[in-house]
Amino acid sequence: AQSVTQLDSHVSVSEGTPVLLRCNYSSSYSPSLFWYVQHPNKGLQLLLKYTSAATLVKGINGFEAEFKKSETSFHLTKPSAHMSDAAEYFCVVSDWNTDKLIFGTGTRLQVFP
């Protein structure tokens, strides 16, 4: 069965410093992986996705993630945090057989001035 594990439930950074949100996956096949962001009282927005093309995926708002098969990881990074980045981030894997999405438990990012 496929799954994702988000290693940190909360991450706090100062504005202007790098962001790292960690995600490990488990899959018997080459997975499709996503990062979604959920701002308070708003819907889910797709940040980026990996679908077996380039291992370094660039998304919106300066975010990017690198697929590392040897480490079964798909960590989300951003060079410089902005106050507007404060939100809940979900790492998600798509079940190759059913197209169902399997969500990680989420990481709450706080950005301090």
Next chain:
Amino acid sequence: SAVISQKPSRDICQRGTSLTIQCQVDSQVTMMFWYRQQPGQSLTLIATANQGSEATYESGFVIDKFPISRPNLTFSTLTVSNMSPEDSSIYLCSVEVGGGGFYGYTFGSGTRLTVV
């Protein structure tokens, strides 16, 4: 990508009553997904709804509690029946979009349900 209009955006309901949530998509889609997000939790898939067939429910969810309709390729409803305070959650619908191997999932803005 598809745009989903979900309503109501929020509601406060009495226990024992039912609430129907609607999702309208601006394009035809094969599958629609319904999720629940309990307070402070991640998203859990309730069921997958294909047009013209019965919805497929995940473990822990049953049709009597969460009946789903899918009358056409652009619309679906989820009903939360005989509600209790434990049903207080955000409910979201989602569709798979894209083609040619380049795809993703779009979500509705969610329905925040509070049962009192």
